[in-house]
Amino acid sequence: MSLASIIxxxxxxxxxxxxxxxxxxxxxxxxxxxxxxxxxxxKYGLSLTKxxxxxxxxxxxxxxxxxPADGPVLxxxxxxxxxxxxxxLIGYALAARKENPRIPRAMIExxxxxxxxxxxxxxxxxxxxxDPVNCAKMLANGEAVIVFPEGVRGSGKLYQDRYxxxxxxxxxxxxxxKYKAPVVPVGxxxxxxxxxxxxxxxxxxxxxxxxxxxxxxxxxxPAKVHLNIGDPMYFDDLEIPEEKVTDRVExxxxxxxxxxxxxxxxxxxxx
Amino acid sequence: MNEQHRPRILVTGAAGxxxxxxxxxxxxxxxxxxxxxxxxVYLGDxxxxxxxxxxxxxxEDLFRRYRFDGVIHLGRIMSSQLTRMRRYNANVLGTQKLxxxxxxxxxxxxxxxxxxxxxxxxxxxxxxIDEEAPLKGVGLSADLVDSVELENLANIYLWRYPELNIxxxxxxxxxxxxxxxxxxxxxxxxxxxVLAGFxxxxxxxxxxDMADAIVxxxxxxxxxxxxxxxxxxxxxxxxxxxxxxxxLLIPSIPPVLPKLILSTLNLRSFPSYLMxxxxxxxxxxGRAFAREFGFKxxxxxxxxxxFYRENKKPV
Numbered sequence: 001m002s003l004a005s006i007i008x009x010x011x012x013x014x015x016x017x018x019x020x021x022x023x024x025x026x027x028x029x030x031x032x033x034x035x036x037x038x039x040x041x042x043k044y045g046l047s048l049t050k051x052x053x054x055x056x057x058x059x060x061x062x063x064x065x066x067x068p069a070d071g072p073v074l075x076x077x078x079x080x081x082x083x084x085x086x087x088x089l090i091g092y093a094l095a096a097r098k099e100n101p102r103i104p105r106a107m108i109e110x111x112x113x114x115x116x117x118x119x120x121x122x123x124x125x126x127x128x129x130x131d132p133v134n135c136a137k138m139l140a141n142g143e144a145v146i147v148f149p150e151g152v153r154g155s156g157k158l159y160q161d162r163y164x165x166x167x168x169x170x171x172x173x174x175x176x177x178k179y180k181a182p183v184v185p186v187g188x189x190x191x192x193x194x195x196x197x198x199x200x201x202x203x204x205x206x207x208x209x210x211x212x213x214x215x216x217x218x219x220x221x222p223a224k225v226h227l228n229i230g231d232p233m234y235f236d237d238l239e240i241p242e243e244k245v246t247d248r249v250e251x252x253x254x255x256x257x258x259x260x261x262x263x264x265x266x267x268x269x270x271x
Numbered sequence: 272m273n274e275q276h277r278p279r280i281l282v283t284g285a286a287g288x289x290x291x292x293x294x295x296x297x298x299x300x301x302x303x304x305x306x307x308x309x310x311x312v313y314l315g316d317x318x319x320x321x322x323x324x325x326x327x328x329x330x331e332d333l334f335r336r337y338r339f340d341g342v343i344h345l346g347r348i349m350s351s352q353l354t355r356m357r358r359y360n361a362n363v364l365g366t367q368k369l370x371x372x373x374x375x376x377x378x379x380x381x382x383x384x385x386x387x388x389x390x391x392x393x394x395x396x397x398x399x400i401d402e403e404a405p406l407k408g409v410g411l412s413a414d415l416v417d418s419v420e421l422e423n424l425a426n427i428y429l430w431r432y433p434e435l436n437i438x439x440x441x442x443x444x445x446x447x448x449x450x451x452x453x454x455x456x457x458x459x460x461x462x463x464x465v466l467a468g469f470x471x472x473x474x475x476x477x478x479x480d481m482a483d484a485i486v487x488x489x490x491x492x493x494x495x496x497x498x499x500x501x502x503x504x505x506x507x508x509x510x511x512x513x514x515x516x517x518x519l520l521i522p523s524i525p526p527v528l529p530k531l532i533l534s535t536l537n538l539r540s541f542p543s544y545l546m547x548x549x550x551x552x553x554x555x556x557g558r559a560f561a562r563e564f565g566f567k568x569x570x571x572x573x574x575x576x577x578f579y580r581e582n583k584k585p586v
Contacts, residue, residue: 028503029571030513034398034554036472036506113394113551116468116523120506123472133397137556 012043020046023095023103026141035105035134036123042103045125049092056222057085057190060266061093063229069100072139072181073232074172075146078165078256079154081191082214084108084127087146090186091126093227094144104144107135109152111210132171139179147172149249156212159196163189163260165253170242173235173249182232185252187259190225193270223271226263230255277302280489281339283369284346284384285320286312288449292482293343294318297489304337306330308346308361325365334376341380342373343489347421349452355414362417363424370428373435381437382489383425387474387498387555389418389441392547398472399556402441402496412544422496429494436492443474443500443555445481446575456540458579463516464533464541464549466523470508471552474500477570487564500557501568507549513576515583523550 020043031039053059067073077090087106095103107130113119128134130151138145148154153166176183197214205213233255235248278301284290285305294303294314303318311322323330344366348358366383373381390400391407406422408415422439429437444454454475457463476484476499484499511518521529533543541549560566 028505029573030503030505030509032472032504032506032509034472034504036398036504036552038506110395116466118468120468120470129395129397131395131397133399133401137397137399 008043012047016046016050017043019101020095020103023101025103035128035138036120037103037105037126038124041121041124042126046092046095049088050096053089053092053096057089057194057225058222059089059093059225059227061227061229063231064093064097064227065099066229066231067094067102067144067184068182068232069102070142072142072179073144073184074139074176074181075104075144075184075186076172076252076256077146077148077186077188078163078260079148079150080157080162080188081193082155082195082197082212082216083220084155085194085220086188086191087127087148089191089225090146090188090227102144104146105138106146107148109211114209132175135172135175136179139175139181152211156197156200156214158200158214159192159198162192162196163264165257165260168249168253170245170249173245173252177235177237177245180237182234183252184232185230185255185259187228187230187256187261187263188225189228189260189263189267190223193223194220196221221271224267224269226266228259228263230259278340279304279337280341280343281306281333281337282343282345283307283325284344285314286310287345288447288451289384289445289478289481289485290343290345291449292478293345293485296482296486304333304339306333306346308348308365324361325368326360330368331372334372339373339376339378341382341489342369342378343382343485344369345384345485347384347386347418355417359417359420363420366421367424370425370435370437374428374432377434379434379436380489380492381435382485383421383437383439384485385422385425385439385441385496386418387441387443387500387553388415388545388548389422390553390555391415392471392551392553394551396551396553398552398554400498400554401556402498402559411547414542414544426496429496433494436494438488438494439496440484440488440560441496441498441555442481442484443476443498443557445478446475446579447478447570448578450478453540453542453545458510458514458516458576459582460516460540461583462519463511464519464521464536464538465508465511466529466546466550467520468523469550470506471548471550472504472554473507473510473552474504474554474557475510475572475575476501476568477575480568480570483569484560484564484566487566488560491564493563497560497563498555498557499560499566500555501572502557502561503572504554505572510572510576513573514579516579
């Protein structure tokens with residue numbers, strides 16, 4: 001037994017490893033897919049996330065079984081908390097569900113690929129550059145894709161604006177219609193409290209080439225996270241004007257808003 | 272191409288390993304004439320072989336003498352060879368001359384070899400790039416201008432002279448025995464540079480599969496631009512590990528630093544203007560070609576890398 005496989009057996013529970021191998025991914029002969037997802041890296045990623053998910057954020061997910069077992073699907077959620085922790089937790093919840101687990105792909109900010117080490121690491125665990133072409137090709141491959149239509153507007157917002165939904169982009173709706181992918185709304189509660197930011201230093205962000213530079217404690221607080229998954233929403237692919245598309249986006253946004261309210265009312269305490 | 276008449280084909284770039292593979296596949300059914308800018312190669316008594324600069328007038332004599340049916344244009348001077356100016360003359364002006372003569376002498380089929388480098392390695396590249404994607408190669412470096420210009424030119428001829436039946440093929444990294452391009456040199460070396468923290472996804476096609484693809488393309492007169500790549504992917508640093516290469520870490524930030532280091536080192540296999548290709552992925556979608564021409568690569572990545580691993584120390 002090589003050193004690598006001994007370390008792996010200690011870090012990755014056999015059960016999780018089998019669970020991942022059971023999920024059929026369209027990968028090549030060396031375990032990679034075109035976006036850099038790697039079947040071995042994801043095992044380490046999920047083993048680590050398991051600890052974070054269960055012990056640190058003590059995530060409570062309800063309705064995860066509503067995400068379809070196969071075929072293209074767009075998982076649409078509110079974005080919050082400076083770091084993409086919300087995407088990670090939704091991804092784990094779906095990968096770890098008992099019946100029909102799936103490894104979803106998360107669309108990430110355009111600056112990540114330029115960051116050494118981190119960019120590749122994110123790709124290996126399934127995150128993908130947030131480009132419409134990428135999303136389209138993945139839906140065509142029948143993948144489950146996590147999208148935060150608020151983008152940096154959502155993740156970079158300040159603590160005083162918590163749980164207020166920012167403007168949603170329309171891109172995801174066009175893709176959902178084109179690829180006949182159901183939209184599953186998700187309300188995330190708790191991530192706003194993980195890294196509460198009181199201000200955003202815009203000139204610093206510009207100088208560093210990052211989307212925002214929050215003034216916050218340099219720790220991730222162990223807030224309890226609630227994930228509420230709504231029923232899949234289906235939209236037809238008729239040619240409709242952009243304002244009608246915006247209406248459909250608003251429907252999804254309203255649904256997410258309801259799910260957030262549900263999460264907030266369920267929440268007993270912040271931590 | 273009727274039954275009695277053996278098709279007569281001009282193959283350029285005859286000194287390269289790829290052209291020789293293509294010639295081997297075609298020589299039984301076709302009359303071939305081989306040319307190369309660089310050197311005259313002996314390909315057997317049945318194949319006339321010339322060393323000719325396409326921009327010289329004697330090149331036309333070949334068309335007068337042999338009355339070709341088709342042209343397979345593989346003769347590109349790679350970006351790691353010669354100066355920018357000489358490369359431009361050979362690749363762009365030479366190709367223009369070749370296409371003009373093809374038009375003048377009524378050639379019915381032209382296959383032009385391009386490269387995936389034309390897409391350019393940009394941080395915002397999506398994966399599985401389609402043929403319609405913009406060619407951003409020039410934005411990265413003036414050293415890739417000739418590659419993109421060659422394509423543009425071939426594209427103009429493709430639409431202006433439909434009777435030429437031009438097919439442009441853009442392969443991913445061509446590797447395997449005898450291939451002398453920069454990526455093949457890297458995989459064959461003991462030590463290969465990597466940019467710290469960057470291991471982009473890459474695609475590799477075995478030279479034998481590539482030769483099969485060119486022959487398939489030639490035999491079906493379907494005009495257009497096609498990517499050629501197998502449906503298999505690997506991260507650059509993983510590929511180096513499988514080839515038994517030690518990695519030589521080059522600091523990657525700030526971006527001027529690796530550029531400075533690479534231009535000082537001046538490695539033929541890792542030129543500074545190709546740096547971005549080792550930083551950001553250029554993953555192309557080869558499915559249109561596979562579908563249209565019934566192409567299925569047969570050599571898996573593991574076999575390709577085993578060849579490089581086992582041939583580290585040539586006898």
